[in-house]
Amino acid sequence: MRRLSAPLVISLLVLLLPLVVMFALGTGTVNISIVDIWQAIIGLFSSGSSSSSSNFSSSSQIHTILFDIRLPRILLALCLGVILAISGAVMQGLFRNPLADPSLIGVSGGASVGASIVIVMAGGWIQSGSALGLSAVAAGAFAGGFIATILVYRLATSEIGTSVTTMLLAGIAIGAIAGALNSLLSYFADNDMLRQISLWQMGNLSTANWSRVAMVAVVAALLVGLFPRDSRALNALLLGESEARHLGIDVQRVKRRLIVLTALGIGTSVAMAGMIGFVGLVVPHAIRLLIGPDHRWLLPGSALAGAILLIIADSLARVVVAPTELPTGILTALLGAPFFVALLIQRRREI
Amino acid sequence: MALMAENISLHISGFNLLRDVSMRVEPGTVTAIVGPNGAGKSSLLKVLTGEMIATTGQVSLNHQPLHTWALEQKAKMLAVLPQHTVLNFPFTADEVVALGRIPHQTGILKDELIVADALKAVDANYLQKRFYTQMSGGEKQRVQLARVLAQIWEPTQLGDQFLVLDEPTSAFDLSHQKLTLEIVRGLAEQGTGVVMVLHDLNLAARCADNLVVFDSGTISAQGSPEEVLTEALISQVFGVKSIIAKHPVTQKPLVIT
Numbered sequence: 143m144r145r146l147s148a149p150l151v152i153s154l155l156v157l158l159l160p161l162v163v164m165f166a167l168g169t170g171t172v173n174i175s176i177v178d179i180w181q182a183i184i185g186l187f188s189s190g191s192s193s194s195s196s197n198f199s200s201s202s203q204i205h206t207i208l209f210d211i212r213l214p215r216i217l218l219a220l221c222l223g224v225i226l227a228i229s230g231a232v233m234q235g236l237f238r239n240p241l242a243d244p245s246l247i248g249v250s251g252g253a254s255v256g257a258s259i260v261i262v263m264a265g266g267w268i269q270s271g272s273a274l275g276l277s278a279v280a281a282g283a284f285a286g287g288f289i290a291t292i293l294v295y296r297l298a299t300s301e302i303g304t305s306v307t308t309m310l311l312a313g314i315a316i317g318a319i320a321g322a323l324n325s326l327l328s329y330f331a332d333n334d335m336l337r338q339i340s341l342w343q344m345g346n347l348s349t350a351n352w353s354r355v356a357m358v359a360v361v362a363a364l365l366v367g368l369f370p371r372d373s374r375a376l377n378a379l380l381l382g383e384s385e386a387r388h389l390g391i392d393v394q395r396v397k398r399r400l401i402v403l404t405a406l407g408i409g410t411s412v413a414m415a416g417m418i419g420f421v422g423l424v425v426p427h428a429i430r431l432l433i434g435p436d437h438r439w440l441l442p443g444s445a446l447a448g449a450i451l452l453i454i455a456d457s458l459a460r461v462v463v464a465p466t467e468l469p470t471g472i473l474t475a476l477l478g479a480p481f482f483v484a485l486l487i488q489r490r491r492e493i
Numbered sequence: 494m495a496l497m498a499e500n501i502s503l504h505i506s507g508f509n510l511l512r513d514v515s516m517r518v519e520p521g522t523v524t525a526i527v528g529p530n531g532a533g534k535s536s537l538l539k540v541l542t543g544e545m546i547a548t549t550g551q552v553s554l555n556h557q558p559l560h561t562w563a564l565e566q567k568a569k570m571l572a573v574l575p576q577h578t579v580l581n582f583p584f585t586a587d588e589v590v591a592l593g594r595i596p597h598q599t600g601i602l603k604d605e606l607i608v609a610d611a612l613k614a615v616d617a618n619y620l621q622k623r624f625y626t627q628m629s630g631g632e633k634q635r636v637q638l639a640r641v642l643a644q645i646w647e648p649t650q651l652g653d654q655f656l657v658l659d660e661p662t663s664a665f666d667l668s669h670q671k672l673t674l675e676i677v678r679g680l681a682e683q684g685t686g687v688v689m690v691l692h693d694l695n696l697a698a699r700c701a702d703n704l705v706v707f708d709s710g711t712i713s714a715q716g717s718p719e720e721v722l723t724e725a726l727i728s729q730v731f732g733v734k735s736i737i738a739k740h741p742v743t744q745k746p747l748v749i750t
Contacts, residue, residue, distance in 0.1 A: 378585070434584070
């Protein structure tokens with residue numbers, strides 16, 4: 143295992159992100175060249191003065207595709223990638239386990255039950271794919287995720303403090319209950335609901351619009367703003383909780399803060415896009431292998447890499463079976479899992 | 494000023510782990526705690542460092558109840574080396590030692606110097622850029638020792654400093670056992686108060702100013718090694734017959750079993 147310089151890797155990721163956004167803007171069922179993208183962007187700032195010689199109707203079509211369809215979706219992928227990867231990095235530090243995943247503490251399971259309940263209960267009026275119906279599903283997912291997290295946290299907290307091991311086990315138990323509830327709901331659901339439930343569980347970014355982007359961006363900004371303040375505390379926590387306390391860290395308060403923020407992040411992401419696996423697990427793990435476990439670098443590195451990975455995965459999801467789309471969650475799993483296996487094999491060889 | 498336990502008792506789920514224990518660690522001295530397995534030595538250290546709160550009695554650090562110190566201030570005065578530290582993340586040795594600087598705001602450049610000095614002090618400067626996860630048990634323990642040394646590397650205006658070590662030499666070979674005792678004596682000469690649990694009575698006799706013999710949750714004897722280590726006490730506490738001789742060089746008591 144040889145490490146790369148953390149500032150170097152992060153600068154590269156910072157440079158890569160806009161390039162990936164540009165690439166994603168141009169990719170889709172209609173390919174748009176870089177030149178056209180540039181013209182459209184410049185057109186935005188020259189306040190719509192369409193005096194250019196180019197064909198007006200085609201440039202307004204490009205404008206619609208770029209800024210009403212693709213850009214919100216890309217920004218949604220960017221923000222969700224940030225949320226999933228940075229939450230994953232925090233969870234792995236908090237649980238002192240480099241293979242921990244946000245779904246471990248029950249958030250994802252609870253959220254998917256919440257979504258399924260809304261889909262099955264609401265029955266008819268969601269089928270139309272109306273904005274109201276989708277928002278109801280999102281609210282259900284968020285509520286489910288939050289309830290699951292609170293349950294797991296309560297189960298693991300005694301007067302001595304919150305036991306991370308108990309929390310992992312409680313997360314597994316809650317996850318099992320959530321799985322059973324999901325199966326039960328699927329069993330009673332009709333064909334149409336069943337399709338919606340399974341689409342939800344595959345993870346999908348196709349519901350992107352500007353108001354969703356705004357919501358997710360606020361949560362992403364909150365996590366990116368607050369998590370790094372606890373970087374040193376997370377570093378100390380890797381030694382163990384009592385060691386961290388002896389280094390002057392208020393472990394209980396830090397844990398509570400991190401768990402609430404993670405639940406908020408994961409709950410929001412499941413609410414907006416369903417279950418998108420592997421980003422929260424693979425990204426922080428890979429970044430740690432590259433630049434080491436220091437959270438002061440790991441958190442920003444994971445956030446950037448998570449955004450890049452999810453944008454690429456979603457762009458591929460839009461084009462691989464064009465003119466239809468694949469659910470993004472399938473793509474992240476297909477890209478993420480082999481990468482993870484490769485990491486495991488490489489690590490096994492080197493240790 | 495001192496690290497002091499006054500009449501502390503600890504009851505947990507029906508067990509009396511500590512019964513009416515009083516001890517005082519003066520700055521500039523070394524206190525060794527010895528006793529059979531399960532006597533409550535680790536519980537005593539936990540109460541002494543604030544990790545557990547005594548059911549009755551009080552622990553004070555520099556004339557102030559331990560739990561009333563702000564955590565960060567406490568960390569500047571009291572460093573604790575646990576018996577085992579599990580660290581599964583590939584930090585390099587200097588990153589681990591740098592964790593000891595978390596309570597301080599002394600800046601990266603100064604911290605780097607302190608980290609390098611602390612690693613040198615435990616004969617581990619060759620480990621600096623090596624991964625913790627790939628080290629031997631003794632190397633890991635030396636790096637952890639360097640970490641707690643870095644935590645109290647410089648005196649603070651808050652008060653006297655104390656170092657608590659739980660079996661610091663358990664993974665060490667002879668030369669590093671000796672090195673650890675030299676480090677501990679050196680710290681005491683600079684005014685730090687050291688408390689450590691040791692299993693080897695002869696090591697304890699050699700370096701402690703104050704020897705505390707602990708048995709079934711209470712102190713059986715405390716004082717200078719010469720006063721405390723008697724054949725009667727060793728057979729009473731450890732159930733082992735022994736002869737107490739004098740170390741030919743240091744003149745300290747030598748327990749032969």
